[in-house]
Each structure stands twice: as C-alpha cells, then as structure tokens.
Amino acid sequence: MSSVSPFRSPAQKAEERTAKRDAVLRAAVRMFNERGFHATSLDDVAASLGISKRTIYHYLANKDQVLLECVTLGLEQLIEAATAARQEAGDGRYRLIRFLHRYARITMDDFGRCIIRTGEEILSPESRPRFRALKREIDMALRGLIEEAVADGSIAPVDSRMAAFALAGALNWPARWHDPKGSLSPETIAVMLVDILTKGLDPRA
Structure with missing residues (x-):
C-alpha cells in the first residue's frame, strides 16, 4: 500500500528556502529605499515579516550581504534587459530604445531603485568590487548598443561613452x-523620458 510522505522532498525544501530568502530581500530593499540603509536594522526587517532576526541569519550572513544581494538583483535585471534587447530584430536604434525602456522601468522597481539610492561607499570594501564590476558590465552593454546603432546609421554619430553617461544619468x-502611487505608471514615464532623450540621437539630414 503506497502513501504520500508527510515529509518535504529536498526540492520542496530548496524551493521553500528560496521563497523565504526572497521575502527577506524584498522586505529589506523596500526599507532601504524608504528609510536608507543606515536607518534600517535587520530587527526592523524581521519585525515586518513577523520573524526573529535570528531567522534572517539562516538565509543571509549580515546586513551588508543583504544590501549586496539587493543591488545585485537589480543590476542583474539590467544586464538581462541588455542581453534581451540585443537579441531582438530591428535596427540598432530600435534595440537601443528597447533597452532604455526596460532600464527606466527597472530603476523604478524595488531592486533597481536600490542601485540608484546606494552609493558604493555604503557597501563594505569586500562587496564593492562586485558592485563595480556589474555596473561596468551594464555601462559597456549600453555603449555597445549605442555603437551598433551608430554603425548601422539608425542614430547620429556620437561618442558612445558620453552618450551612455548622459542616457543612464537621466534615466536613473x-x-x-517617481511616486509609485502617482498618476503616471513606470511604463508611461519610461516611454516619455526615452522619447525626449533619443530625439538628440536622430540621424542628421
């Protein structure tokens, strides 16, 4: 006679652990964005989830690791957005604009917002190299998209480094x-901003 085991499988345990860890990071990033890193304690994060600070240590070592994980999640979203944009059909300008739309939307979400609101000096010296490396990867991806658009003539010739700084600076x-409760959605803001910014990239007659 077969019966269903009352014990969770290793896969179920791993899935549950991931879900709990993600819940800690989401609660933490919202507090970091609202209050600032230094004004937020892990006790605050634990209280918001109805758990003890000790429980958080089952998933993350300390507050610095929590912050590093939060900004890493946001940076990885931007990297994935750049990769997806480069795989799309269309000319260089189209692919660049697709990435810029996604870039703007991500930086208005919790983890993307945390990237912009976190100066690298807040991270520990051990965490800063990874933060810098991921940011550089995004910068190079943006420059690459600009250069491809220049090469196929879909945007005017520009210095890709300066153009990347200008676009990212404005979209940050x-x-x-941005007020999540405001009348304009992140999608609307992204489209409006990118439209304004890319007018200056139009090919010259």
Missing part, C-alpha cells in the same frame, strides 16, 4: 522622484 533620476 526617476528612482529618486
């Missing part, structure tokens, strides 16, 4: 002023 700001 909604992370500070």
